[in-house]
Amino acid sequence: MRNKELSFWLFITPVVLSLSLVVILPVFLGFFYSFTDWNGLTFNQFIGFTHYRRLLDDNQFRQSLWFTFRFAFVSIIVLNVIGLSLAMLVTSQLKSRNILRTIFFMPNLIGGLILGFIWQFIFIRVFSALGDFTGIQGLMGWLSTPATGFWGLVILTVWQQAGYIMIIYIAYLQGIPKSLIESANIDGASPFQKFKYIIFPLIAPGFTVSMFLTLSSSFKIYDQNLSLTGGGPYNSTQMVAMNIVDTAFSSNQMAYGQSKAVIFFIIVATFSLSQVYYSKKREVDL
């Protein structure tokens, strides 16, 4: 019996140790430091909610939050619509379905930093060349205004992650029994009816999974933000993750940056948990 206990602890110690030191301890330390005047090395005193009160007047932080919310909202919808459409396309009887799947998934393997640099070239150089050629003014000056920066980030994210969402929906689409679709065909159901009454309810769990993944990934996005717009022009496209990094490591305001990180944590956890809760509930209702 003793021997069994000992081996149990030997087997789990490495991961328990790393999780404790890398994730759990920093969560508590971070929470603690956000109420002090910590400078990254030492702290002298507790200052209560001073940092959190300062957050209320921090226009840049508020703007980053608002930008991140809008970005997450738009990209979650576009990503799921396109991801599901791609999945339905490559699970149809197309001859090219395998090569299409390969191509749509490819951007997902490459890092957001590198992809952001490639798209910087597309938006700045290729778009303006096309604008010159076609005379369409809307193609000029991309990434130099807040609006084009916003849509640039959405396009980049959708292009990178739609293949991932496609893979998730494929797994659920393939789980739909063929006999169901066939009997609907015999009953003369239209494609829209088939989608609404058969496909959509049966892939609802896939919806939960991909909403959860897109929600948390679009909130935490950093690399793409850094490489595509760098937060510019004038920090107008700076998202929360970048705002936290800048506050802590560029302006060296460690404790203040950490108070933003705490708020960020609360927002991400709340959204993720409530989203899973409501989606699960709806699945049961259906």
Place this chain on the structure above:
Amino acid sequence: MKKNDEKDSTKKLRKKKTKKRDKKLIILEVLGLLLALVWISPFYLMLVNSFKVPREIFANVLNFPSQFSLDNYVIAFEDLNFIRSFFNSLLITIVSVAIIILFSSMAGYALARNKSRLSGAILLIFVAAMLIPFQSVMIPLTATFGRAGMLNRVGLIFMYLGFGGSLAIFLYHGAMTRVSISLDEAAIIDGANKFQIFFKIIFPLLSPISVTVAILNVIWIWNDYLLPSLVLSRQNETIPIRMFYFFGQYTRQWHLALAGLTIAIIPVIIFYFSAQKSIVEGVSEGAIK
């Protein structure tokens, strides 16, 4: 006579129907291929322009280069210090992934076989830790590791175990429910100890999950930028870190920047085409479970 007519007409009707379906399928096929072309166009544009001289990029951005010259690549390869950053990325990725697989599979096994309340609580903590965004722990994390003198490759690999362990343990724990406990019991009768049981019997049975864990973590760690940029010094930089400085240096010198980006992507593309099926399966499995 009448019967034949009927047969003929149903045949015609069916023919008409399949023809209509074929037509629809062809349209869909064309649409799919067009979409695929749009999808890979960024890679096409990167590649063709990486061979051009700056003047030609401005003159015609869509065309093939008028002459193929590797000059841009020679400069970019040297300035990226590609050999060094490539092997640094490779070392960090391989060691981290090996450690994640080893320790997470051991933990997944122990947690699945030990049915106590404590073991359930530990698993729950690991799963809950997945909800914590990296940015909310990075400041105290780098501060404490900095004080311990651990802002180096060893510290980074340890951090990857901490951040990557949760999902891996979750996957291994799930897979263990399909590994019968009678295997353990038979091995105990044969006189094997816990380590022998795990490494000789259980671990080989878990290899499909090990492939999934390896693929998910290779993709993440190879491409990771923020964590290594906070932890590593410049002489140990990985490809993404080097790429960041390289691109900053060549802003608006697109011909060199694009050659550098192409070099950085080549290893990933080779990886993708050499293990495409397992990659897609692994990603799907990791997301859904």
